Amino acid sequence: MTPSPDKAPFSALFWAFTRIGLLGFGGGPAMIPLVQQEVVKRHAWLNDEEFADVLAIGNTLPGPIATKMPGYIGYRVAGATGCAIAVTAVILPMVVAMIALLALFSSYRHVAWIHGMGQAVVPVVMVMMGQLTLDFWNKSRLALGWAVSLAMAMVAGALIYLLGVHPGWVIGAVLAAALLRPSSRRRAP
Structure with missing residues (x-):
């Protein structure tokens, strides 16, 4: 499927997947309902059938679903740049939280x-x-x-x-x- 770059603004894509990254506690499977909420219900970038297809494809490919789905959805609705934005937005909160928590843990590990x-x-x-x-x-x-x-x-x-x-x-x-x-x-x- 070819992407439709005019379908989703980059800022909306970034903030949608940033919310998913911030609220998706429990890993990829816990993020799936959040992705559906943002992509299907809130922004209507995909319909339920298209989302089910993306989920099925994502589950058959190796690697974490938490980055596969955003990457594919970002590409589908905003091209290669959309793919990069969606993946970055979903992993950025996790990376920042991990760095902050590891720094905190390292500072207080003697407690x-x-x-x-x-x-x-x-x-x-x-x-x-x-x-x-x-x-x-x-x-x-x-x-x-x-x-x-x-x-x-x-x-x-x-x-x-x-x-x-x-x-x-x-x-x-x-x-x-x-x-x-x-x-x-x-x-x-």
């Missing part, structure tokens, strides 16, 4: 309750990573079977922890193997 707060994050992240691992295991088990999934996990673990291979190389090898694997679907003659 006991601040140090405890930092330490309290570790178990939460561990639980989140455990849940992610369980989700990946279930998807792998359903797609490949438990024996193949377990063998792959053991080989990957051995390569990473025993031989010191960087995880990126292991992931890249698995992706290449999946792409080069012949399809098991039969083709109609």
Whole structure:
């Protein structure tokens, strides 16, 4: 689809996505209703069907939805400049807040309750990573079977922890193997 540069003023695009960046606590999925509110209801840059298409496309592509949707919507309603404005506007509040909070945390890290707060994050992240691992295991088990999934996990673990291979190389090898694997679907003659 070609962009329509006359559809959305740059300032409106900037402020719409800045509001989303400021109020979108909880990451990309939490931002989706805010994006719909701004893009469909407030500014009418897209209708509900177009927004659903953008959401579907955004969910199929790799990377964070919090930048994919603004980038595509910005491009669609205001061209390449609109894309840059929308992505910048949505990430700018997060970057500024992160820098400010890290500076504050660094300045007061010796205070006991601040140090405890930092330490309290570790178990939460561990639980989140455990849940992610369980989700990946279930998807792998359903797609490949438990024996193949377990063998792959053991080989990957051995390569990473025993031989010191960087995880990126292991992931890249698995992706290449999946792409080069012949399809098991039969083709109609």
